[in-house]
Amino acid sequence: MKFKKLTTIGAALLVTLSLAACGNNNDKKSSQESATKVTATSNNESSTHKSSSKSHHKQVASHTYHAVKQRNNTILKKMIYDTNHESAGPTGNYYYVIGKAKDSGFADLKRGEYHFTSDSQGRSSTARAVLTYSEYQSSKGSRQGDPLAPPSWPSDNPEVAIHYSLTGRTYHGYLYNRSHSIGDSLLGTKSYTSQYNFTTGTRPQNVGANQGGGMRYAEETAENYWENNPGTSSTIEYETLPLYKGTETIPRGSIVNIKSSDGAINTSIAVINSVEGIKINYDTGSSNAKPITHMRPQMHHHKSSTSYGYGNRDTRHKNQSTRHSPNNQTGHSTTKQGQWTVAGAGMVFVSDSNKFYSEVTNPGNYQYMSESKAQTSGATRAARGNQYARP
Known part of the structure; x- marks a missing residue:
């Protein structure tokens, strides 16, 4: 009798233990399933985060692109006004500072590299270079080549008299220059490798009213940085974008963006392709200037x-x-x-x-x-x- 009762108790214990074991197994399974769900959720969250991040970068890039395009259009409108009115611009020296540099397209350019482009009409377009001190140093003292004729270089380039209001002086010489987008003094021999690094620029567009304006002001901004930092390993991102009205072949001006890798320079400069007292046809290059004869x-x-x-x-x-x-x-x-x-x-x-x-x-x-x-x-x-x- 006692033996039978013990056996019954033992059987009850076995059932209890089995149920407990089953419970433990179910708990483990549930825990594993829960862990799997958590992992899957984490992966989904990571994927969602990456997708969100890419979308954010695209939105920022798109916003930046449209902001720069809008700024360039605003500058072009002002350049059209200034050139139509034969103006030297607000400084009287054929340039003015816009603000901070808004450059782009440098991701694939390393130090010492450059890229000159043309637009869909075959006109000189954006010129970019990552400038170095050694290039500047090697080009000092002399020109490194002969300027190339830019697309649609005018067939007639008369010698004229240009009176500058800023200085009160009169320039006698050629109306147009084969104007570098990135100058000889900055890029040396590389600046002569493509016609698309040149535009048809008026004499004052090239050097201003006092030899330190126009494109020279932008160039000297970079040159002064090199002079103040001899031997530096820093670089300068230098970008020039000629701006055209419609299908005209000669730009109304250019925007020059200059930014040094150490942050010492970060500026955007508008250069006006105009002449005081001379009306220019920006499609043909003809003008109402009175040519000087027997000057040389x-x-x-x-x-x-x-x-x-x-x-x-x-x-x-x-x-x-x-x-x-x-x-x-x-x-x-x-x-x-x-x-x-x-x-x-x-x-x-x-x-x-x-x-x-x-x-x-x-x-x-x-x-x-x-x-x-x-x-x-x-x-x-x-x-x-x-x-x-x-x-």
Whole structure:
């Protein structure tokens, strides 16, 4: 009797233990299922987060693109107004500062690399480069090449007189320059590798009213940074975007974005392609300017080859032993001393950057005139020379 009762109790214990075991197994299974659900939820949340992040970046990029496009359109409208009114702009020097740089397209460019583009009409468009100090250093002292004719370079480039309200001086020379988007002094020989790095720019668009405005102001912004940081490993993102009205072939101006990798420079500059007192047809390049005749008769028969504007070159003058002044007075003729051509008494060689010299190796690259006339035109004596010119 006792044995049977114990057996019954044992059986009850076995059933209880079995039920407990089943309960534990069910708890484990439930826990595993719960863990699986949590993991799946986490994965879904991660995927959703990534998708949300990509969407956010796209929205930011789209917003930035439209904001920049809207800004550029606003600047273009102002440039159209200024050029239609033959204005030098708010500074009187053919440029003004817009604000911080709004550049783009540098993700695939490394230090020392560059990219010049054209638009759907074949006009020069955005020019970009990641500039380095070594490029600037290697290009100092002399030009690194001959300017290339930009798309739709005008067939006629008259010599004109341009009076600058800012300085009260009058420039005498070519109306148009083959204007660099990224200058020789910044990019060296690379700046001559494509016609799309050049636009048809008026003389003041290129150097302003005082040789430090227009595109020169933008270039000097970068040059001054290099001068103040010699040997630096920092780089400069430099971008120029010419702006056109409709299908016109000559830009109304350009926007130059300049940003250094250390943050010292972060600026956007508008450059106006205009001329005070001269109305320009931006589709053909024709103008109402009155051409100057017999300004440089000693070079006149070579005018078609020397009308670079940005750098008047004609290597056929290299081997001449004597060149005469406009009035053909013997006392004003040049003489040769080895490789150097020496200006006559009271005469100077004026460079495309409006600096004048007494001795040069390539006289065909300069305007030859009296020193007094050079000063009246706004030129100044060069402070130092190089292997091609001496003050």
